[in-house]
Amino acid sequence: MIDSKYFxxxxxxxxxxxxxxxxLGASFIAIGALLxxxxxxxxxxxxxxxxxxxLPGSLVMAESMIIGASLINIFIAVWLVxxxxxxxxxxxxxxxxxxxxxxxxxxxxxHFIAVSxxxxxxxxxxxINKESRIDFWIGIGVATWSVAIFSTVIGYLASDFxxxxxxxxxxxxxxxxxxxxxxxxxxxxxxxxSIILGAILGPAFYFVSPEWCILFxxxxxxxxxxxxxxxxxx
Amino acid sequence: xxxNIVLVILITSFATFLSRFLGVLSxxxxxxTSKIFRWFNCLAYSTLAALIARIVIFPSGLxxxxxxxxxxxxxxxxxxxFFITKKNxxxxxxxxxxxxxxxxxYL
Numbered sequence: 001m002i003d004s005k006y007f008x009x010x011x012x013x014x015x016x017x018x019x020x021x022x023x024l025g026a027s028f029i030a031i032g033a034l035l036x037x038x039x040x041x042x043x044x045x046x047x048x049x050x051x052x053x054x055l056p057g058s059l060v061m062a063e064s065m066i067i068g069a070s071l072i073n074i075f076i077a078v079w080l081v082x083x084x085x086x087x088x089x090x091x092x093x094x095x096x097x098x099x100x101x102x103x104x105x106x107x108x109x110x111h112f113i114a115v116s117x118x119x120x121x122x123x124x125x126x127x128i129n130k131e132s133r134i135d136f137w138i139g140i141g142v143a144t145w146s147v148a149i150f151s152t153v154i155g156y157l158a159s160d161f162x163x164x165x166x167x168x169x170x171x172x173x174x175x176x177x178x179x180x181x182x183x184x185x186x187x188x189x190x191x192x193x194s195i196i197l198g199a200i201l202g203p204a205f206y207f208v209s210p211e212w213c214i215l216f217x218x219x220x221x222x223x224x225x226x227x228x229x230x231x232x233x234x
Numbered sequence: 235x236x237x238n239i240v241l242v243i244l245i246t247s248f249a250t251f252l253s254r255f256l257g258v259l260s261x262x263x264x265x266x267t268s269k270i271f272r273w274f275n276c277l278a279y280s281t282l283a284a285l286i287a288r289i290v291i292f293p294s295g296l297x298x299x300x301x302x303x304x305x306x307x308x309x310x311x312x313x314x315x316f317f318i319t320k321k322n323x324x325x326x327x328x329x330x331x332x333x334x335x336x337x338x339x340y341l
Contacts, residue, residue, distance in 0.1 A: 017322040026331065034295075044239050051247035056285065061246040063294060071245055078249040084285060085250065087277040089257020094266040106261075110254040115282060164296065168338050169331035171297045172308060176330040178286045179309060180316040180323055185279070190272070194279040202284025203291040214288055218281025226276040230269075 002105075006132040010139020013120050020116035020144055023177030025151040026170040031058050032155020033162050038062055042156050049152040053145055054114055055174065057082045080211055084218065088118050095125050096133040105134050112141025119181045120144075190229030197221035304337045 014021045028049060035045040035058075052058055057078045064074045089110055097106065117140050128136045155162070162170075186192040202217035209216070264271050289297070290305055297305065311333065312326040319325045 017324055019324065022324060022327050026327075040239060044243065047240070048243045048246070051243060052250050054250045056289075057246055057250045059295065061242060065239075065242060071241065074242060075245050075249045078246045079252065081285075082250045083253050084278070084281040085253035086257045086260075087274045087281055089254050090260050090264060091271065091275040091278040093258050093261035094264045094271055097261065106258050107255065110258045111251065113254050113257070115285075118278075164299075165335045165339050168296050168300060169335035171293075171295065172300075172305075172330050172334045173327045175286055175289045176309065176312045177323060177327045178282070179290070180313060180321075180326050182279070182283055182286065183313055183316065184321050190276055191279050194276040195283040198280030198283030199287040201280075202287045205284075206288060206292050210292070214281060214284045217284040219277060221284065222277035222280035223273070225280060226273045229276070230272075 002138060003132055003135040006128065006135035007139040007142075009128075010136040010141075011143045013124070013140050014143040014147060018120075018123075020120060020177065021147050023174050024116055024144055024147045025154075026173035027055050028148045028151035029155035029158070029162075030167055030170045031055065031062075032152040032157075033159035033167065034059075034062050034155075035152070036156045036159045038065055040156075042153065045152050045156050046149060049149050053111065053148055054082050054085065077211070080215065083215055085113055087218075087222070088115075089113050092118060092121060096121075096130075096137055098131045098134065100131055101134050105138065109134065109138050109141055112137070112145055114144065115178055116181075117141055117144045119178075119185065122185065188229070189232055190225055193225035193228055194222050197225055300334065300338055304334070308334050308337070 013019075031049065032045055035048060036042075040048070048058060048061070052061070060077045060081050061074060064077055069077070092113065093106060093110070120140055121137055124136075125133055182195050186195055198218055198221040201221045202214055205213035205217040205220075264274075290309055291302075292298075293305075308330050312330045315326040315329055316323070
């Protein structure tokens with residue numbers, strides 16, 4: 001059903017100098033502590049990371065609950081901040097699809113799409129033959145997802161010992177990890193432009209709309225980068 | 235405070251899974267050599283960059299208590315360390331956490 005050789009190869013991606021474990025661990029420890037502080041039980045905290053597994057979404061959920069937002073507002077806010085998962089999925093799954101593989105694998109494993117797992121897969125897919133990529137991906141997904149759930153538990157249990165200075169330190173780790181991964185991914189003109197323009201336009205659109213800035217800024221930046229890249233490639 | 239935590243978790247995860255699910259659905263008809271795939275590839279990287287830049291420049295929560303200037307310095311130093319250590323990701327991440335905690339305590 002799942003080729004264990006490729007699964008384990010994917011799973012092993014959490015080791016080594018390019019490991020996402022520290023970044024994921026740090027941010028989900030912070031999430032665990034945050035969820036405890038806003039009144040979640042440990043079961044609810046585990047359940048939350050288990051089902052959502054997307055950091056900005058969980059943060060928005062927590063913030064919305066603190067201000068007492070309605071369910072529909074929570075839905076919209078989370079959907080907006082996690083809408084980036086749509087282009088991420090569309091730019092990943094076609095690379096993994098193979099007619100010999102059953103569809104349920106794709107529909108279930110899309111749950112593992114998050115920034116860290118996505119960047120690792122994008123970095124490594126060319127080394128795996130197309131038929132086995134989905135099993136390799138499931139390996140990466142299960143590994144990163146497990147780290148996230150485990151860290152949520154640790155953060156929840158350790159929350160009394162995490163003072164503000166430690167939490168601030170934890171909070172910067174994830175953006176730094178992602179920034180370095182993105183800088184490392186700048187290998188073609190198209191991707192480099194997408195990243196640079198996105199990093200400029202995202203915050204720039206914040207002055208227009210804090211809620212829509214990621215989507216507006218991202219779509220504008222990506223489209224401009226794509227058009228320039230296409231002309232350049234010809 | 236919103237009352238029913240389990241319901242909130244379910245709504246949050248549904249709102250998140252929706253984009254992933256629709257992404258797979260769309261992927262069934264998209265070839266990796268197509269123009270639309272290349273466009274979405276750019277969109278994925280640009281929205282990610284937008285998200286990360288937003289977190290660093292307009293953070294919510296604890297990071298917003300750190301001075302803007304300090305955050306930018308930490309990001310630049312960490313990128314520098316990333317290249318010095320031949321793209322090792324462990325050193326810059328740990329370095330950033332320590333230096334930010336120190337800056338925050340002593341500045």
